[in-house]
Amino acid sequence: MPKPTADSAALGLGVDRTSPVPLYYQLARQLETAIEQGLLAPGSLLGNELELAARLGLSRPTVRQAIQSLVDKGLMVRRRGVGTQVVHSRIKRPLELSSLYDDLEAAGRRPATRVLRNTVEPATADIAAALGVAEGSDVHLVERLRYAYDEPMALLCNHLPPQLLDLGTERLESTGLYRMMRSAGITLHSARQTVGARAATVEEGELLDEAAGAPLLTMERTTFDDGGRAVEYGSHVYRAARYAFEFQLLVRP
Amino acid sequence: MPKPTADSAALGLGVDRTSPVPLYYQLARQLETAIEQGLLAPGSLLGNELELAARLGLSRPTVRQAIQSLVDKGLMVRRRGVGTQVVHSRIKRPLELSSLYDDLEAAGRRPATRVLRNTVEPATADIAAALGVAEGSDVHLVERLRYAYDEPMALLCNHLPPQLLDLGTERLESTGLYRMMRSAGITLHSARQTVGARAATVEEGELLDEAAGAPLLTMERTTFDDGGRAVEYGSHVYRAARYAFEFQLLVRP
């Protein structure tokens, strides 16, 4: 028995029909935690769908929907005629579209922000194209210096469509841009990023406490909400010695 | 009527039941091309699911499955009580997990490869951890210099588990690593990447035709197949002036 079938009875699986949480979602969460806790060993086969549905008192489509969500996350693999098994290594989920502020705060690195500029300016051609507004129309411009542990970390230049947010300088210095968007009811959906590197200019070196010519990590990002509208275009530079991007790429067939 | 309902009859929608291609997939592709060609205007409402199913002679679950795949790609948004509409701006699909060789060839930049090393060595601790093998066990080591337009572009150092591929030096110089994997029946699934920057060492500068201290873009990547096994660990450096990473991040709720 090289690939044992998991004993689903021992996994504490079971749904609560009085809960407003969808049944497929309850099951998916339970399976996911079972995988994370090692109760479902990598490579082990999940019992077949019909049997699993019968034991839980669910229909097969519901069970399939739960399993499919885990397959989409890369936690499981289905093979016709064989069954569904847990992948061998832990594939972490794709990183959430995150803000630098949240990342730093989650790492306990005491983020701080100094606002260098906070104005409204006419959009240049490339910025208008990125945000999907008319060239020359007013856009917000925010330039910030981000610190961690009281040391400069990154220089952030962001452009936003007009009348999207109330960009008070005090709030900008106490929280992150994405958090302000979320609390304004904007649901972020995706972002297109370009990451590169270049040498620091003299001005950048002074602001970031680096020598001119020091390697910097650059990132340009356009962020879209769930309606597909661009809500932000950012042009950031990071001190290479203190920051790197970590993320996951998925193959989409 | 600020949000017109699309006239699906004019979109040439219709499925071929004699085809072995799944019906939901046929429909999804047709909708996707209609969006790309502008026949389905951004913001326009797709007719309701029941009516669409009736017109196409399909059941509602099949139509839902087709639409859901487009929603997952970020091309459409569903709202209960409202309908399904095309997102406002074109959100391009997340970039496929790609190899540098394929990228360069697709851009017509005449990629070439010089193999610097191609040996088997015992795994160090960090490489063993990345590949999920025992420390000290044999792993393949491949070091290559990648050219575009006869100019050096990147220095690629890759480690692979043993007996995964036949790594002939001649094949390595004529194609890319991922292409060799795919033709060996390996289905790539995802990759975890870390992207940063640093200054070039003297050796790197000589190989890449840059001065020592020039900014380089660095990338470390572990790639997994669909069974969750690590199939490659790469440590690459790119000339910053000639290369940048472009990719898309999705919010996963």
Place this chain on the structure above:
DNA sequence: ACCTGCGAATTGTCAGGACATATAGTCGAC
């Protein structure tokens, strides 16, 4: 003019069944 409650429209969830198809193991013929 504004607020409130009702109802129509639409997607979200779930059930149960039917048949198709790929996989792996077994059994038989050679």
Place this chain on the structure above:
DNA sequence: GTCGACTATATGTCCTGACAATTCGCAGGT
């Protein structure tokens, strides 16, 4: 002993039907 065909098994696809939850427009009252 080896190779091929058959069969059991599991997922892939698709159908019909039903009810719940959410949104938005509209009528009515304040």
